Amino acid sequence: MQTEDRSGDRFDPTAHWEGVYQRNDPTRLTWFQPSPEESLRMIEAAALDRDARIIDVGGGTSSLVDHLLDVGHRKIGVLDVSRRALEVTRARLVERAALVEWFEGDVTHFRSPHPWDLWHDRAVLHFLLEDEDRLAYRQSLLGALAVGGQAVIATFGPDGPTRCSGLDVRRYDPESLLELLGTEFDLLESVIEMHTTPSCSEQQFLFCRVVRREVGR
Numbered sequence: 001m002q003t004e005d006r007s008g009d010r011f012d013p014t015a016h017w018e019g020v021y022q023r024n025d026p027t028r029l030t031w032f033q034p035s036p037e038e039s040l041r042m043i044e045a046a047a048l049d050r051d052a053r054i055i056d057v058g059g060g061t062s063s064l065v066d067h068l069l070d071v072g073h074r075k076i077g078v079l080d081v082s083r084r085a086l087e088v089t090r091a092r093l094v095e096r097a098a099l100v101e102w103f104e105g106d107v108t109h110f111r112s113p114h115p116w117d118l119w120h121d122r123a124v125l126h127f128l129l130e131d132e133d134r135l136a137y138r139q140s141l142l143g144a145l146a147v148g149g150q151a152v153i154a155t156f157g158p159d160g161p162t163r164c165s166g167l168d169v170r171r172y173d174p175e176s177l178l179e180l181l182g183t184e185f186d187l188l189e190s191v192i193e194m195h196t197t198p199s200c201s202e203q204q205f206l207f208c209r210v211v212r213r214e215v216g217r
Helices: 013-023 037-045 064-070 083-099 131-144 174-181
Strands: 053-057 075-080 100-104 116-122 145-156 185-196 202-212
Touching (some): 037 185, 037 202, 053 064, 064 075, 075 083, 083 100, 116 131, 131 145, 131 174, 145 174, 174 202
Parallel strands (some): 053 116, 075 100
Antiparallel strands (some): 145 202, 185 202
């Protein structure tokens, strides 16, 4: 994922997000949630058993992994481009960090070592503006998600912000998200959530839960 910034320099996502997590208290970042309620609700709605594989893409310092461990999920992965963010989460989990698979890298280049039953992404996809990066995200998703598996993807909604963390973003509605994901996916549900940031402003998020079609459907 490399695009030119307004100065004409090459944008380095790893350097950008490392800087964000080095400079800021994670609980003051705009996307921070004390408890990721809508994500947890949709994951519960997926009706997975506790041995199902769940990966949190762009999980960073999110507490989703804590909550999944709390309710007994045993095969969890976290992917993030920022080493600092992963270190913070590992330290927070203490000995439970050993129960999690950790992946440091860019989602557009992610090649999973095995299939996952659920792919969760809150606030990664909307940072991908270039068509090649969005298509690379789709290929990473297809390469990682088992046939019959589900994905919970949350982006800024139609009335959400146009910029975040100093970067332009792309907003989605269910139709445009499904258009990107392609005919391999069916929409199971979509929900608009008004997220309150730590500074008490509101951001509109779109949550969609989709299922990857069974072979032959």
